[in-house]
Amino acid sequence: MxxxxxxxxxxxxxxxxxxxxxxxxxxxxxxxxxxxxxxxxxxxxxxxxxxxxxxxxxxxxxxxxxxxxxxxxxxxxxxxxxxxxxxxxxxxSFQALGLTLYEVNKTMPIGVAIDARMNEIYWCSFDKFENTFLSYNEKQILSIDEFSKKLNSKVYDNGNICGNAIDMYSNNLSFKNKNIVKEPSxxxxxxxxxxxxxxxxxxxxxxxxxxxxxxxxxx
The missing domain is CATH 3.30.420.40 (ATPase, nucleotide binding domain)
Known part of the structure; x- marks a missing residue:
């Protein structure tokens, strides 16, 4: 168990x-x-x-x-x-959310955005799946403006982004894709x-x- x-x-x-x-x-x-x-x-x-x-x-x-x-x-x-x-x-948190989304969509890349408070976002992207885990491409802290640019880049046009920061900062962000997964279980x-x-x-x-x-x- x-x-x-x-x-x-x-x-x-x-x-x-x-x-x-x-x-x-x-x-x-x-x-x-x-x-x-x-x-x-x-x-x-x-x-x-x-x-x-x-x-x-x-x-x-x-x-x-x-x-x-x-x-x-x-x-x-x-x-x-x-x-x-x-x-x-x-x-x-990155793996937990990223793996959940990957189990649903089976597509890459995956972006994960987590509220870091102080108007910042913990950001991580994954580019491949290896041996049970997702392989990190980058991990960093972003400002709201930097995060908005990530969301609106063509890389994530498939909506392969998840995490609670999307809901928390939605008033400050503009989305090209309205179907972004916000909080996988x-x-x-x-x-x-x-x-x-x-x-x-x-x-x-x-x-x-x-x-x-x-x-x-x-x-």
């Missing part, structure tokens, strides 16, 4: 994959995330008729995203991994995490941590 914790945005998502069935809890709040995660896990265990000892693999969203939420999610995942003596695996990453667990690909990262793109972080 796989547990996935995602606290990178203003939504707290916790999900379990058991026997190819997905159980999901979502809370649209950043408040009391630490307490909420534990109660959400307990709720999922009840729904799936499971116990904590049934968890064999833990994954968490390692960012980039909202700093406080990332720390809470990482701490919870780390504590559970240690208590249950099971492997832990970080999956970045991280929930669809669970089958991918299952392959990572089965193939023991988690061994490639024995020191999981949070991913930042700027030295100065904000809440």
């Amino acid at each position: 796989i547990l996935y914790i995602d606290t990178a945005s203003n939504m707290t998502q916790v999900s379990i994959l058991k026997e190819d069935k997905i159980y999901l809890e979502i809370l649209s709040s950043e408040k009391q995330q630490s307490k909420n995660i534990l109660s959400m896990i307990e709720c999922l265990l009840m729904k799936s008729k499971s116990q904590k000892r049934d968890i064999k693999f833990i994954a968490f969203n390692s960012g980039p995203g909202y700093f406080t939420g990332l720390r809470i999610g990482f701490s919870c995942a780390q504590a559970l991994s240690s208590a249950l003596n099971v492997p832990i695996f970080p999956i970045s 991280h929930n669809t990453c669970l089958p991918i995490l299952k392959r990572i667990f089965q193939d023991k690909l988690y061994n490639i990262n024995k020191n999981p941590n949070i991913e930042y793109l700027r030295n100065k972080v904000t809440n």
Whole structure:
């Protein structure tokens, strides 16, 4: 059984994959995330008729995203991994969103735009799919103007862009393509995490941590 914790945005998502069935809890709040995660896990265990000892693999969203939420999610995942003596695996916000969109469209390139606050956007693009993961082309922080240019470039005329920054900065942006995917569900990453667990690909990262793109972080 796989547990996935995602606290990178203003939504707290916790999900379990058991026997190819997905159980999901979502809370649209950043408040009391630490307490909420534990109660959400307990709720999922009840729904799936499971116990904590049934968890064999833990994954968490390692960012980039909202700093406080990332720390809470990482701490919870780390504590559970240690208590249950099971492997832990970080999956970045970029990969989580990009893989979800790729599973739907199967086309490249893919652009991912995540709110970085301070009127900035965490931006990443992928140009190919290799060995379960997407291959990074670039990762950077963009201003709203720079992001608008990315959106309106011919490269993304197919609408292969996702992430919460599109909704949050929509008033400041002009779109050539009106069908851009704004918020794919991280929930669809669970089958991918299952392959990572089965193939023991988690061994490639024995020191999981949070991913930042700027030295100065904000809440």
